[in-house]
Amino acid sequence: MCEGCGCHSGIDTVVLKVEGMSCGHCKSAVEKEVKALPGVSSAEVTLEDSTVTINFDTHVVDLDKIKNAIIEAGYQVG
Ligand SMILES: [Cu+2]
Numbered sequence: 001m002c003e004g005c006g007c008h009s010g011i012d013t014v015v016l017k018v019e020g021m022s023c024g025h026c027k028s029a030v031e032k033e034v035k036a037l038p039g040v041s042s043a044e045v046t047l048e049d050s051t052v053t054i055n056f057d058t059h060v061v062d063l064d065k066i067k068n069a070i071i072e073a074g075y076q077v078g
Pocket residue numbers: 021022023024025026027
């Protein structure tokens with residue numbers, strides 16, 4: 001992969017519905033767990049609609065791993 005131009009990158013954006021988040025602590029817990037995964041460049045929770053928007057490299061990490069990280073943090077992925 002060339003890092004400079006990103007021409008071979010498999011960067012993808014996904015929006016996941018997460019159940020069980022109710023406050024700022026939940027928001028930061030989910031963001032922290034997801035961002036700790038290799039290949040995840042950003043994770044941003046929107047509490048109002050219970051979603052997390054994730055940018056990740058499909059060559060490095062897959063959706064199942066991301067979902068597992070959220071589940072391990074104690075939340076349900078819808
Ligand atoms: Cu909370």
